[in-house]
Amino acid sequence: MNTTTPEFERVAASLARQGMMQPLGVRLLRAERGLVELVMPYSDKVTQQQGGFHGGAMGALADIAGGYAGLTVLPEDAEIVTVEYKINFLASLQGGEVRAIGRVTKGGKRIIVTTAEVVHIDEHGKQTPCAVMQQTLVPVPKTY
Amino acid sequence: MNTTTPEFERVAASLARQGMMQPLGVRLLRAERGLVELVMPYSDKVTQQQGGFHGGAMGALADIAGGYAGLTVLPEDAEIVTVEYKINFLASLQGGEVRAIGRVTKGGKRIIVTTAEVVHIDEHGKQTPCAVMQQTLVPVPKTY
Amino acid sequence: MNTTTPEFERVAASLARQGMMQPLGVRLLRAERGLVELVMPYSDKVTQQQGGFHGGAMGALADIAGGYAGLTVLPEDAEIVTVEYKINFLASLQGGEVRAIGRVTKGGKRIIVTTAEVVHIDEHGKQTPCAVMQQTLVPVPKTY
Amino acid sequence: MNTTTPEFERVAASLARQGMMQPLGVRLLRAERGLVELVMPYSDKVTQQQGGFHGGAMGALADIAGGYAGLTVLPEDAEIVTVEYKINFLASLQGGEVRAIGRVTKGGKRIIVTTAEVVHIDEHGKQTPCAVMQQTLVPVPKTY
Numbered sequence: 001m002n003t004t005t006p007e008f009e010r011v012a013a014s015l016a017r018q019g020m021m022q023p024l025g026v027r028l029l030r031a032e033r034g035l036v037e038l039v040m041p042y043s044d045k046v047t048q049q050q051g052g053f054h055g056g057a058m059g060a061l062a063d064i065a066g067g068y069a070g071l072t073v074l075p076e077d078a079e080i081v082t083v084e085y086k087i088n089f090l091a092s093l094q095g096g097e098v099r100a101i102g103r104v105t106k107g108g109k110r111i112i113v114t115t116a117e118v119v120h121i122d123e124h125g126k127q128t129p130c131a132v133m134q135q136t137l138v139p140v141p142k143t144y
Numbered sequence: 145m146n147t148t149t150p151e152f153e154r155v156a157a158s159l160a161r162q163g164m165m166q167p168l169g170v171r172l173l174r175a176e177r178g179l180v181e182l183v184m185p186y187s188d189k190v191t192q193q194q195g196g197f198h199g200g201a202m203g204a205l206a207d208i209a210g211g212y213a214g215l216t217v218l219p220e221d222a223e224i225v226t227v228e229y230k231i232n233f234l235a236s237l238q239g240g241e242v243r244a245i246g247r248v249t250k251g252g253k254r255i256i257v258t259t260a261e262v263v264h265i266d267e268h269g270k271q272t273p274c275a276v277m278q279q280t281l282v283p284v285p286k287t288y
Numbered sequence: 289m290n291t292t293t294p295e296f297e298r299v300a301a302s303l304a305r306q307g308m309m310q311p312l313g314v315r316l317l318r319a320e321r322g323l324v325e326l327v328m329p330y331s332d333k334v335t336q337q338q339g340g341f342h343g344g345a346m347g348a349l350a351d352i353a354g355g356y357a358g359l360t361v362l363p364e365d366a367e368i369v370t371v372e373y374k375i376n377f378l379a380s381l382q383g384g385e386v387r388a389i390g391r392v393t394k395g396g397k398r399i400i401v402t403t404a405e406v407v408h409i410d411e412h413g414k415q416t417p418c419a420v421m422q423q424t425l426v427p428v429p430k431t432y
Numbered sequence: 433m434n435t436t437t438p439e440f441e442r443v444a445a446s447l448a449r450q451g452m453m454q455p456l457g458v459r460l461l462r463a464e465r466g467l468v469e470l471v472m473p474y475s476d477k478v479t480q481q482q483g484g485f486h487g488g489a490m491g492a493l494a495d496i497a498g499g500y501a502g503l504t505v506l507p508e509d510a511e512i513v514t515v516e517y518k519i520n521f522l523a524s525l526q527g528g529e530v531r532a533i534g535r536v537t538k539g540g541k542r543i544i545v546t547t548a549e550v551v552h553i554d555e556h557g558k559q560t561p562c563a564v565m566q567q568t569l570v571p572v573p574k575t576y
Contacts (some may be wrong), residue, residue, distance in 0.1 A: 019191035020198040023167045047163035050288060054164040055226050056204020063200050082199045083399055084424055086230035086374055086518040086566060088545045090538050105564055106522050110398075110426065111371055113520045113564065132537055132545065134518060134566045136372055136424060138398065144194065227543055228568055230374040230422060230518055232401045234394050249420055250378050254542075254570065255515055257376045257420065276393055276401065278374060278422045280516055280568060282542065307479035308486040311455045335451035338576065342452040343514045344495050348488020370487045374518035432482065 007031040007072045014071065018064070024057060026064075034104040036068040041097045052092030053130065058100075058118045059087050062133040065102030066114035070137040073107045079142040080112070085135035096122040098130060105134075112137040151175040151216045158215065161288075162208070168201060170208075178248040180212040185241045196236030197274065202244075202262045203231050206277040209246030210258035214281040217251045223286040224256070229279035240266040242274060249278075256281040295319040295360045302359065306352070312345060314352075322392040324356040329385045340380030341418065346388070346406045347375050350421040353390030354402035358425040361395045367430040368400070373423035384410040386418055393422075400425040439463040439504045446503070450496070456489060458496075466536040468500040473529045484524030485562065490532070490550045491519050494565040497534030498546035502569040505539045511574040512544070517567035528554040530562060537566075544569040 008031040015021060015028055015038075023045050030037035038061055040046060046057040063085055071080045102116040118131035152175040159165060159172055159182075167189050174181035182205055184190060190201040207229055215224045246260040262275035296319040303309060303316055303326075311333050318325035326349055328334060334345040351373055359368045390404040406419035440463040447453060447460055447470075455477050462469035470493055472478060478489040495517055503512045534548040550563035 014193045017193035018198065019188040020201055023189050044163040045167050049158045049161035050223075054162065054204065056200070056207050057164055059203045059207065059229075060198065060200020063203065079194075082233055084230065084232040084372070085203075086228065088228040088537075088566060088568060089226055090545065105520075106561060113522065115564075129538060132547075132566065134520060134564065136520060228516070232393075232422060232424060234401065249376075250417065257378065259420075273394060276403075276422065278376060278420065280376060302481045305481035306486065307476040308489055311477050332451040333455050337446045337449035338511075342450065342492065344488070344492025345452050347491045347495065347517075348486065351488050351491065367482075370521055372518065372520040373491075374516065376516040377514055 005031060007033060011036055011068045011071060020060065024060070026061060029099065031068065031072060033072050034069060035101065036065050036072065037099060037101045038065050039097050039099045042095050048092065051094050053098055053120070055089050055092070058089070058098060058131045061098065061100040062087055062116040062118050062131055063135070065100035066116040066133060066135040067137060069102035069104050069114050070112040073104055073112070074139050077142050078139045080137050081140050083136040083138055085133050087131055087133040089131050091120065091128055091130045093120045093128060093130065096120060110138065149175060151177060155180055155212045155215060164204065170205060173243065175212065175216060177216050178213060179245065180209050180216065181243060181245045182209050183241050183243045186239050192236065195238050197242055199233050199236070202242060202275045205242065205244040206231055206260040206262050206275055209244035210260040210277060210279040211281060213246035213248050213258050214256040217248055217256065218283050221286050222283045224281050225284050227280040227282055229277050231275055231277040233275050235264065235272055235274045237264045237272060237274065240264060254282065293319060295321060299324055299356045299359060308348065314349060317387065319356065319360060321360050322357060323389065324353050324360065325387060325389045326353050327385050327387045330383050336380065339382050341386055343377050343380070346386060346419045349386065349388040350375055350404040350406050350419055353388035354404040354421060354423040355425060357390035357392050357402050358400040361392055361400065362427050365430050366427045368425050369428050371424040371426055373421050375419055375421040377419050379408065379416055379418045381408045381416060381418065384408060398426065437463060439465060443468055443500045443503060452492065456492070458493060461531065463500065463504060465504050466501055467533065468497050468504065469531060469533045470497050471529050471531045474527050480524065484526050485530055485552070487521050487524070490521070490530060490563045493530065493532040494519055494548040494550050494563055497532035498548040498565060498567040499569060501534035501536050501546050502544040505536055505544070506571050509574050510571045512569050513572050515568040515570055517565050519563055519565040521563050523552065523560055523562045525552045525560060525562065528552060542570065
């Protein structure tokens with residue numbers, strides 16, 4: 001984990017402003033140009049009715065992983081808005097944590113396309129793919 | 145609001161088991177065969193970096209509105225799993241609440257397709273469409 | 289069928305330029321502000337390996353139904369580009385024809401969201417839903 | 433190009449039955465377990481109103497690239513059906529050809545998830561990404 005890159009500082013500052021990500025326990029692991037990795041630990045605030053990670057929680061994590069990946073390719077005075085995303089769920093596990101890696105597929109002035117993958121990591125380090133997302137973003141002027 | 149329908153009891157019982165929906169403050173408003181309506185009030189647990197409702201929160205709400213609409217057309221011994229969804233975001237507002245209405249587009253033994261719309265309602269009752277979703281579900285045996 | 293509306297003329301002129309739609313036999317049925325209906329007859333140029341309407345053919349039809357619905361809400365000097373779409377297939381039938389109705393869900397200066405439904409109509413007029421689509425468009429300057 | 437693999441024979445046999453792919457000029461380039469590559473040459477049967485490759489043609493190509501990738505991981509007595517797909521368009525070029533590579537992201541007994549990428553190749557071999565797709569498939573019994 002390298003907390004000294006400009007991308008890391010920028011994404012971390014934005015993430016700290018996201019009220020929703022505090023109860024979910026989401027933390028930033030990595031931010032480079034075109035790539036962002038986030039982690040969300042298992043807790044009773046991220047579960048669905050069968051006790052596994054909630055699709056909504058994994059969807060929210062994938063959404064911001066892709067969104068922040070998009071942010072890293074924009075100038076400093078720009079913000080990013082999610083136009084839409086599509087997510088497939090592959091598994092829902094309990095315990096451990098899930099990580100989402102967002103990647104820019106195509107940057108552009110008007111439209112940015114990203115993908116994200118969500119992987120579960122259990123207490124022994126075993127990894128299981130849980131979700132894959134494809135997303136469309138647009139840049140907007142930063143207003144704060 | 146009619147809390148006496150069998151669909152309402154069934155969805156409410158499942159919703160109470162979703163850990164994630166407690167901090168988000170999600171409540172069930174309506175459940176009929178093929179239609180479910182949920183509400184999520186504005187709070188600091190549902191916001192993005194600009195203070196509006198988080199896309200991840202609206203996505204999670206739409207996901208379960210569609211999922212529970214699908215549940216209402218299944219036999220009692222069945223549960224529902226989200227295969228995937230796609231959501232477009234139209235607006236992100238502050239204050240008030242958002243409601244999601246999920247509807248079954250096509251029921252089936254193997255695959256159920258639903259849509260959901262998310263609408264913001266401000267303190268004066270003004271409604272603004274915020275998101276539209278299209279979703280694929282599969283029935284699975286209930287294990288709890 | 290009303291061929292005298294300005295929307296009909298505009299969409300028909302654009303459709304005539306689409307090389308792909310000629311072998312598929314696609315014709316314009318209806319064009320109003322925010323709504324376009326197209327028809328594609330069954331033939332050996334639109335089939336998949338089991339003899340039913342090809343998902344690719346229904347997808348292409350839904351794509352342009354949504355896209356042209358978006359075009360009808362734009363000024364005359366603008367063209368429309370499909371950013372992305374998501375389509376669920378509900379059935380694939382043989383014979384008769386399929387019709388696609390595209391509708392604007394939300395118009396905007398930068399982003400337009402539409403939906404389309406594809407319905408099969410057999411020789412006796414029986415209708416069967418075959419696909420539902422959700423789509424994102426952007427306006428661009430017309431260059432021809 | 434290796435036409436001797438069992439996967440190649442199987443996919444080629446199915447492709448030959450797809451009426452729609454004949455006028456589009458689609459040919460199979462490669463088929464391995466979990467991966468299929470197809471090509472579609474530029475012609476007046478694959479164009480949109482501005483003369484570039486039609487999104488509907490690229491969508492159809494991506495759809496079957498993903499679908500056939502899914503087929504290669506199924507037993508011989510099974511067929512594949514597309515439940516849904518989502519496709520982002522990145523560019524639309526003229527001339528040359530487009531190739532689509534479909535890959536299985538996750539195989540399963542009930543649900544298969546794939547991705548496909550569509551790339552344009554011009555007369556000089558220059559490659560330009562044109563579309564990315566994410567898709568859900570289900571196996572069904574083969575009936576022919």
